[in-house]
Amino acid sequence: MSKLAEFRQLEKHLAEQLQALETLKGHSGLKKEIEFETKLRDLLTTYSYSLKDVINLLDPQAGRRVPVATPKAGTRKARQVKVYKNPHTGEVIETKGGNHKGLKEWKIEHGAATVESWLAK
Known part of the structure; x- marks a missing residue:
């Protein structure tokens, strides 16, 4: 220009x-x-x-007020620990998700529905 x-x-x-x-x-x-x-x-x-x-x-x-923290988009609450107890061996697995190696083996061996029924309340 x-x-x-x-x-x-x-x-x-x-x-x-x-x-x-x-x-x-x-x-x-x-x-x-x-x-x-x-x-x-x-x-x-x-x-x-x-x-x-x-x-x-x-x-x-x-002057003493603390600004209220607003939850950020993309943050989510922490997952709760799930405790599974195998009734056959008495072995206990604590996990926050389904990506646990031992839990996967149980699901392959006994079926996912059966393993989910082992969830301790």
Whole structure:
């Protein structure tokens, strides 16, 4: 892009932003907010208070609050340990999932439904 084209584009954007600024200046809500902020800052200066002092006066617990942790997407609760007891040998297997070597061998040997019935409650 040539420097002249870049200059004209920036000039156009500046004109648009100045127009938006003028529109905002005429907004009554903005005028009220500016007036409120000015009076509040004057009042704080008069009494030698900061915004933090006012917040502590109005809500003393505000600084001590711990943000509530929201569970992250993708995290899930920990699996519970399952305990299987083989009634033939008395052997016990504790596992959080079905990928245990001994548990797989039992399922091959005795059948998955039978092994699941060995789950200790």
